[in-house]
Amino acid sequence: xxxxxxGQSHVAAIxxxxxxxxxxxxxxxxTRVIHTLEEAYAPEFENVAEGDYxxxxxxxxxxxxxxxxxxxxxxxxxSVIGGNVHNAxxxxxxxxxxxxxxxxxxxxxxxxxxxxxxxxxxxxxxTQKLQPDFARLRxxxxxxxxxxxxxxPPPVRDETYIAAHxxxxxxxxxxxxxxxxxxxxxxxxxxxxxxILCEAVQALDGHFLQVxxxxxxxxxxxxxxxxxxxxxxxxxxxxxxxxxxxxx
Amino acid sequence: MAExxxxxxxxxxxxxxxxxxxxxxxxxxxGEFPRIDQSDRVATAGSCFAQHVARHLAASGFNYLxxxxxxxxxxxxxxxxxxxxxxxxxxxxxxxTLQLVQLVDRAxxxxxxxxxxxxxxxxxxxxxxxxxxxxxxxxxxxxxxHADRAQHxxxxxxxxxxxxxxxxxxxxTEGWVSTIDGAAFxxxxxxxxxxxxxxxxxxxxxxxxxxxTQIGAFxxxxxxxxxxxxxxxxxxxxxxxxTASGHHVLPATTYSKSVLRAAAQEAAEDLDGVYYFPSYEIxxxxxxxxxxxxxDLREVTExxxxxxxxxxxxxxxxxxxxPLAQPSAVTDDGFTRDMSRWVETMCDETMLDDQNG
Numbered sequence: 259x260x261x262x263x264x265g266q267s268h269v270a271a272i273x274x275x276x277x278x279x280x281x282x283x284x285x286x287x288x289t290r291v292i293h294t295l296e297e298a299y300a301p302e303f304e305n306v307a308e309g310d311y312x313x314x315x316x317x318x319x320x321x322x323x324x325x326x327x328x329x330x331x332x333x334x335x336x337s338v339i340g341g342n343v344h345n346a347x348x349x350x351x352x353x354x355x356x357x358x359x360x361x362x363x364x365x366x367x368x369x370x371x372x373x374x375x376x377x378x379x380x381x382x383x384x385t386q387k388l389q390p391d392f393a394r395l396r397x398x399x400x401x402x403x404x405x406x407x408x409x410x411p412p413p414v415r416d417e418t419y420i421a422a423h424x425x426x427x428x429x430x431x432x433x434x435x436x437x438x439x440x441x442x443x444x445x446x447x448x449x450x451x452x453x454i455l456c457e458a459v460q461a462l463d464g465h466f467l468q469v470x471x472x473x474x475x476x477x478x479x480x481x482x483x484x485x486x487x488x489x490x491x492x493x494x495x496x497x498x499x500x501x502x503x504x505x506x
Numbered sequence: 507m508a509e510x511x512x513x514x515x516x517x518x519x520x521x522x523x524x525x526x527x528x529x530x531x532x533x534x535x536x537g538e539f540p541r542i543d544q545s546d547r548v549a550t551a552g553s554c555f556a557q558h559v560a561r562h563l564a565a566s567g568f569n570y571l572x573x574x575x576x577x578x579x580x581x582x583x584x585x586x587x588x589x590x591x592x593x594x595x596x597x598x599x600x601x602x603t604l605q606l607v608q609l610v611d612r613a614x615x616x617x618x619x620x621x622x623x624x625x626x627x628x629x630x631x632x633x634x635x636x637x638x639x640x641x642x643x644x645x646x647x648x649x650x651x652h653a654d655r656a657q658h659x660x661x662x663x664x665x666x667x668x669x670x671x672x673x674x675x676x677x678x679t680e681g682w683v684s685t686i687d688g689a690a691f692x693x694x695x696x697x698x699x700x701x702x703x704x705x706x707x708x709x710x711x712x713x714x715x716x717x718x719t720q721i722g723a724f725x726x727x728x729x730x731x732x733x734x735x736x737x738x739x740x741x742x743x744x745x746x747x748x749t750a751s752g753h754h755v756l757p758a759t760t761y762s763k764s765v766l767r768a769a770a771q772e773a774a775e776d777l778d779g780v781y782y783f784p785s786y787e788i789x790x791x792x793x794x795x796x797x798x799x800x801x802d803l804r805e806v807t808e809x810x811x812x813x814x815x816x817x818x819x820x821x822x823x824x825x826x827x828x829p830l831a832q833p834s835a836v837t838d839d840g841f842t843r844d845m846s847r848w849v850e851t852m853c854d855e856t857m858l859d860d861q862n863g
Contacts, residue, residue: 347579356577359653361646374653375577377646382584 260331261289261503264324264398265338268410269293271486271496272338278493279500289500290333292323294394299323303393311393315400324401335402336467336503340391340455341410343384344447345489349413349420351437360449366442366477377450384451392458399462406506407459408499409452409469411491413444415479420488445479467506470498530794530813534784539821540736546670547571549594553601553677555742555785555806557592562815563673564591566825571669574661589640594669595661598637601678602712603720603769604690605636610727612636613662619689623648624700633699635691644699667731673783676766677742679712680750680758694750709750711762717769725777736779738822739770743789745804763790785814 263272269291276289294302299320305313315321327333355372358380368374398405414420417438456466473484473495486492491499517523518536525532542548549571550560564570574595576585589596600606611617624633631644632651637658645651682694685708696702712720721739728735741763749758767786774782789798789810796803798810812827819825 352577352579354577356579359647359650361650373577374650374657375580376588376641376650376654378641378643379576379580379584379588383579383581386581386584 259504260287260333261336261500262324262327262331262333262402263289263291263336263338263408263500263503264294265291266293266295266340266342267490268338268341268408271491271493272499273496274493275496275500279497288331290327290331292320292327294320294339303397306393309389311389314393314397316394316397321401324398328402334503334506335398335405337395337398337405337407337459337464338410338499339394339398339407340388342489343387343391344410344444344451347383347387348439348443348447349488351439355439357440357443358446360446363446363449365445365449366440368442369440372440372443380447381450381454384447384454388451388454388458391455395458395462395464399464404463404465406465406467406503407455408467408503409455410448411485411489411495412469412474412478412480413441413448414482414485414488415441415475415477416482417441419482419485423487441479465506467502470502473498525791525793528793530797532788532791532793533817533820534787534791535817535821539783540671540738540781541824542568542671542822544823545569547668549665549669549672550674551593551597551600551606551672552675552740553742553744554599555677555740555744556599556673556675558806558811559673559675559740559785559815559818560593562811562819566815566819566823568823570594571665573664573668574658587642589637594665596637596640596658597662598640599677599692600674601692602681602690603676603717603724604681604683604710604712605692606674607720607723607727608690609636609662610666610724613659613666617687617689619684620686621684621689621700621706623651624695626699635695635700636689638691638693638698638700666728666735669732669735671736671738672728673738673740675740675742675785676717676770677744678746679717679762679765680746681710681712682707682750683710684708711751712765714765714768717765718772721769721773721780722777725773725780729779736781737777738781738783739773740783741766741770741786743786743798743806743810747804783818785818788814788817 263269272289273291276291279286280288294316299317301317302320303311303314304317305315316324355369356375357369357372358375358377359368361377395407420438421436459466473481473491475481480491484491484495484498486495512519516536518534544567546569548563548568550556550563560570571594572591574590576588576590586592589598597609600609608617612619619636621635624635624638626633626644631646632648633644634640634651634655645654682691683689685706694702695707725737728737745759746755746762749755751758763786770782774780788794789806794810798807798813799805800807816827819827
């Protein structure tokens with residue numbers, strides 16, 4: 259089955275895995291990706307005014323690219339849209355450390371020294387910051403109909419790994435003090451974001467696909483052999499995700 | 507002409523000169539009023555009218571003390587809806603002096619009410635009985651509510667121990683208490699959570715002596731923690747949304763406001779560092795001819811609030827704010843503006859009427 263995976267930074271793992279597979283098995287169905295932020299499609303959106311994404315749709319170039327792929331290859335459509343808002347908020351330890359209790363799940367213990375923010379307020383904050391991703395999901399639905407959305411990669415537990423590999427985006431914002439947030443907070447932010455996105459995808463009649471269990475350790479964190487960096491999966495991760503989409 | 511004491515009194519002692527002649531612009535402060543410097547940490551608490559005081563203080567260059575600010579990651583709109591920054595700490599509306607004293611005792615571990623968790627009306631979340639509307643939708647779990655409450659108490663202690671001036675707006679005499687340990691609830695159980703139980707919950711309508719004693723008890727606690735702290739009392743001009751007294755709501759309101767007003771006067775006369783500011787008179791006095799009340803004859807218009815704050819700032823800080831242009835007629839824009847501001851003022855007492863309506 260041909261696949262078309264639409265997203266942003268998380269398409270890299272898919273693209274790498276797809277390339278390797280294509281080279282090994284050139285006659286088999288292909289997985290293709292569209293990165294909505296690539297220069298060729300800019301600007302990504304139309305109808306966005308002053309941060310209001312309620313009427314947003316993909317640009318004509320982006321719409322045409324997706325439609326062309328659909329017409330030529332009749333692929334199963336999948337999304338890895340977004341997937342880094344939780345990292346922007348909680349990969350690094352905030353100067354005013356915070357944590358929250360996640361309802362219905364145990365997870366790692368709360369950082370006792372951190373300020374508690376009620377879950378509802380963390381959810382409201384994530385929801386506000388996810389507006390561009392919600393718009394992307396709606397825009398994709400308008401073109402492609404119901405689709406599969408793949409949960410973003412679980413957090414890496416190892417703080418040393420994160421500190422050593424932190425991406426420049428986060429490093430630049432750490433003001434020279436690179437302190438990784440506690441594993442518990444990172445876990446909870448990922449889980450809550452997944453819940454919010456699951457609700458959004460289901461509201462669009464889509465299917466929210468949890469990350470394959472094989473990429474997770476017993477504690478649910480991302481196994482290091484599937485990590486490209488502190489926030490993204492690698493080629494092996496991409497291969498596992500492609501199989502999960504195909505098996506869906 | 508015979509001499510008598512009235513001959514030497516200032517204009518403010520005479521109704522004709524200082525009220526009838528001034529109309530709604532009356533400035534009813536005579537004599538000394540406590541000065542507030544810009545460096546003084548000013549805290550606020552009380553009934554919903556106090557939200558306006560807090561809003562204007564924050565916008566007037568005062569050192570408005572907030573010891574429980576929202577975390578900076580939290581969306582500003584969501585934070586305000588959750589009561590952050592509305593008052594010095596996230597205690598919500600404190601309607602009665604009973605609640606005020608209780609808050610101090612709870613914050614310092616001297617009182618732990620037996621009934622300290624409610625379930626939301628739809629059963630999906632947990633409500634703090636002593637801040638029943640502070641968390642929209644309720645807390646996700648009992649553990650979260652307790653953790654948030656512990657954090658809140660820490661902020662209350664910090665406020666009490668570091669403030670220079672506290673402005674407290676007395677709102678109500680009526681309230682509901684636990685029959686088990688006397689714990690005072692800001693809202694009747696069952697209105698915004700919990701279950702009303704006639705054997706566990708009782709109505710109380712405080713008497714003047716009780717309110718006066720409770721103000722004294724609060725001041726004693728406050729000044730033991732913070733000897734230099736000053737307290738400015740005001741009485742909310744907002745009438746009761748509903749009464750459980752068995753009387754008509756109009757005389758019930760008059761009783762409630764009269765008790766609060768008299769207790770505030772006595773406290774200001776009896777206690778060092780305690781003052782009274784007449785916002786109640788500015789809004790409700792006949793000189794205003796009702797113009798400071800909104801269409802529902804209950805909420806105070808933004809014009810009224812601004813006049814109150816103009817008088818307050820003049821005497822407390824020596825700041826003179828230009829009076830608003832007098833509107834010749836109500837305009838849609840003015841109405842919309844006032845309503846928008848009022849919608850922002852969360853007066854959960856109105857939930858009583860919503861429940862019965």
